[in-house]
Each structure stands twice: as structure tokens, then as C-alpha cells.
Amino acid sequence: QPTLAGLAERHGRYFGSATDNPELSDSAYTRVLGGEFDMITPGNGMKWYATEPQQGVFDWTAGDQIVDLARSNRQRVRAHTLVWHSQLPDWLTSRQWTASELRAVLKKHITTEVRHYRGKVYSWDVVNEAFNEDGSYRDTLWYRTLGPGYIADALRWAHRADPHARLYLNDYNIEATGPKSDAYYRLAKDLKAAGVPLDGIGFQAHLALQYGYPTTLEDNLRRFSRLGLDTALTEVDVRMQLPATAEKLAEQATWYRDVTAACLAVRRCVGVTIWDYTDKYSWIPAVFPGEGAALPWDEELRPKPAYQALREAL
Ligand code: XIL
Numbered sequence: 379q380p381t382l383a384g385l386a387e388r389h390g391r392y393f394g395s396a397t398d399n400p401e402l403s404d405s406a407y408t409r410v411l412g413g414e415f416d417m418i419t420p421g422n423g424m425k426w427y428a429t430e431p432q433q434g435v436f437d438w439t440a441g442d443q444i445v446d447l448a449r450s451n452r453q454r455v456r457a458h459t460l461v462w463h464s465q466l467p468d469w470l471t472s473r474q475w476t477a478s479e480l481r482a483v484l485k486k487h488i489t490t491e492v493r494h495y496r497g498k499v500y501s502w503d504v505v506n507e508a509f510n511e512d513g514s515y516r517d518t519l520w521y522r523t524l525g526p527g528y529i530a531d532a533l534r535w536a537h538r539a540d541p542h543a544r545l546y547l548n549d550y551n552i553e554a555t556g557p558k559s560d561a562y563y564r565l566a567k568d569l570k571a572a573g574v575p576l577d578g579i580g581f582q583a584h585l586a587l588q589y590g591y592p593t594t595l596e597d598n599l600r601r602f603s604r605l606g607l608d609t610a611l612t613e614v615d616v617r618m619q620l621p622a623t624a625e626k627l628a629e630q631a632t633w634y635r636d637v638t639a640a641c642l643a644v645r646r647c648v649g650v651t652i653w654d655y656t657d658k659y660s661w662i663p664a665v666f667p668g669e670g671a672a673l674p675w676d677e678e679l680r681p682k683p684a685y686q687a688l689r690e691a692l
Contacts, residue, residue: 383416385692386649389642392417393692394456394651396613399423399440401659402447406679410655412451417500419456419612419651420444421661425465429491433469433483438494445498456612456651457499459548460488461532462506463518471519480523485535492539501544503580503612504536505529509549513561529565530574537575548580548612553637554592566605578608583637584653586669587618587626591633596640603646611641613653615672616684617662622671631687634674638691 386393394417401407411418422428423440430436441457448455461484475483492502508516508529515521520528533545547566552559562579569576579602585592592598599609614637616630641647654660656675663670674684 381414382688382692383414385689387416389692391642391647392454392649392651393688394418394453394649395655396421396458396651396653397444398654398659399443401654402443407656407658408447410675410679412447412453414655416453417456417649417651418444418448418451418453419458421458421654422465424457424491424495425459425462426470426487427465427467430487431467434486436490436494441495445495449498454500455495455498456610457495457502457543458612459503459506460491460536461504461520461528463516463520464507466519475519475523477523477525480519481528481531484520484524484528484532488532488535489539492536492543495543496540497542499540499543501546501578501610502536502540503548504532504545506548507550508547508565509558509561511551511558513557530569530572533569533574533576544577544608545575546578546580546608546610546612547576548582550582550584550613552579553581553583553585553595553598555594555598559598563601563605566602566607570605570607576607578610578648580610580612582613582653583611583615584613585616585633585637586666587616587629587633591636595637596643599640599644599647603644607646609641609644609647611637611647611650614650615653615660615662617666617669617672620668620670627671627683630671631683634684635687635691638688642691 382393395415396419398421658677662672
């Protein structure tokens with residue numbers, strides 16, 4: 379039977395999974411990872427703490443391992459992420475920077491990392507999680523020191539370093555329309571009008587059954603398409619309060635089906651990536667105590683109802 383990737387390809391889309399370096403020694407895990415998906419995102423390996431652990435000292439070990447594995451499986455890579463407030467190395471967060479110092483640090487980081495992966499990745503999540511829930515700019519090291527212009531600068535530097543990579547802004551809780559999603563809409567419009575190299579908006583889609591389904595997702599994707607942008611679902615998972623019951627898993631399956639159908643319904647929604655594929659390696663239990671069972675394969679790597687629902691949607 380065809381894989382999720384094979385089914386997605388019939389629609390001209392991809393179906394991807396995140397992965398992380400420690401899991402790659404699990405051969406039952408890598409068998410499915412290599413077979414079922416055609417796009418891979420490194421869950422941590424390309425973040426700042428991993429790639430520039432000391433100022434000016436770059437380490438590509440983790441990112442390269444994933445790029446090489448993807449290449450050997452003939453998968454593309456959504457690279458993640460260049461500018462974020464989280465998982466930064468201590469040297470960056472433990473001192474004060476002037477604007478001109480920090481601008482130089484950011485430019486060098488982006489230029490060096492994007493150059494290293496030039497020609498090897500499909501896209502970059504250039505800026506991750508730039509806005510608060512109310513649509514104001516998140517108060518990060520970048521925003522505080524450089525002001526909102528850091529976003530356009532980051533996109534321009536990334537574009538110069540790899541003119542063929544598709545450049546994205548990426549965030550969570552923007553699946554439904556609302557203040558946060560509207561902030562991206564306005565920013566994207568402004569950036570396009572100013573000729574800034576922005577290619578797409580990534581909707582993380584870390585969903586939770588207890589918060590309700592984002593029913594405006596399809597319309598929301600469509601309005602970004604109309605700006606001339608690609609969209610993608612970049613980190614999908616659907617968590618629930620544990621224990622998982624048959625009823626909750628059935629509800630979860632309909633959510634996986636519906637988010638996938640929403641993407642397929644919108645021209646320029648280029649693909650769907652789940653934030654790893656098995657509950658064995660999901661980030662959810664560590665970060666949301668009491669929650670989990672968020673992915674389409676269970677902890678024993680057995681497909682759940684969500685997996686069948688994905689196949690039906692595709
Ligand atoms: C998560 C990783 O999966 C975890 O292993 C890590 O401990 C924390 O970060 N939004 C993002 C991702 O953009 O980078 C995050 O990944 C999940 C939330």
C-alpha cells in the first residue's frame with residue numbers, strides 16, 4: 379500500500395515528520411521514518427544552542443546527521459530554526475548586547491548556518507514564534523535589542539546565503555483566525571509590499587483536544603495564499619489529557635483528517651509535517667504534564683486511528 383508521502387505526492391504535496399538525533403539509533407523507528415515520509419525536520423539539531431554553542435564556533439554534527447539520513451532516504455528537509463527566543467546558548471543570553479553588536483552576531487549566525495546548508499534544504503523557518511497571543515511582538519532578546527526590523531533583516535540575510543531556500547515565519551496558535559494570526563497577516567503583507575524575501579507562513583498546529591478544533595483553519599490558510607505566500611502545517615500534533623481512551627483517539631483521528639483536508643483544499647498549502655510520528659518520542663509529556671498520546675503511531679510504533687484517518691484524508 380502507498381505511504382503517506384506517496385498519497386500526498388498525488389496531490390503535489392509532501393507529508394513530513396520531525397525527528398531528533400537520539401532516536402536515530404532505534405532501527406525500528408528509523409525504518410518507518412525513512413519509508414513513510416518525504417520531508418524531514420530536525421526537532422533540535424539546527425537550533426542555535428546546537429549549531430553555535432560558543433560564539434563563532436559552529437557545530438554541524440546534529441544537523442548534518444539528519445540531512446544525510448534524509449538524503450539517503452530521498453527525503454527533503456525543512457530546516458528549523460534560525461531566530462527564536464528559546465534554546466539559545468548561554469553565551470548569547472547571559473550578557474548585555476548593544477544593538478550593533480547583536481545585529482552582527484545574528485547576521486553571522488544566519489549567514490554561516492544557511493550557507494552551510496545551502497542547496498541541501500527545501501526551506502528555513504527563519505523566525506520562530508515572533509508574536510504574543512494578543513498580536514503584539516513577543517518581548518525577546520531580538521525584539522528588545524533590535525526592534526521589529528530584525529525580522530526583515532533575518533529574511534534578507536537568509537535569502538542572500540541561499541537564494542533557493544523557501545523562507546518562512548513559523549508560529550503556534552495561529553491556525554484559527556484571531557489576533558495572533560492577524561498579526562502575521564499584516565506583517566506578511568507589509569513584508570511583501572517592501573520586497574522582503576518571504577515565501578511562506580508555517581502553522582505549527584500543536585493542537586489539544588481540550589481546547590477545541592480550529593474551525594477557521596482552511597479560510598485562514600486561504601487568506602495567506604491570496605497574499606502570494608505558501609503555507610504549511612509544520613509541527614502537527616494533537617495532544618489529550620491522559621489516559622487516552624478509544625473515544626479520545628477517535629476524536630483525535632478526525633482532527634488529523636480535518637487539518638490534512640484543510641491543507642489539501644488550499645492551493646499553495648504545500649504540505650503537512652507532524653512533530654515526530656510516534657508517541658514514543660513525542661515532546662508533549664515532558665512539557666505538558668498529564669498530556670500526551672499526540673501522534674499517529676503509539677509508543678510501540680503501532681498505527682493509531684489517526685494514521686488511518688490521515689490515509690483517508692490523503
Ligand atoms: C521542541 C522539541 O521537540 C523538544 O525536544 C525540545 O526540548 C523543545 O523544543 N515549537 C517549536 C519546536 O518550534 O522547535 C519545539 O520543539 C516545539 C514547539
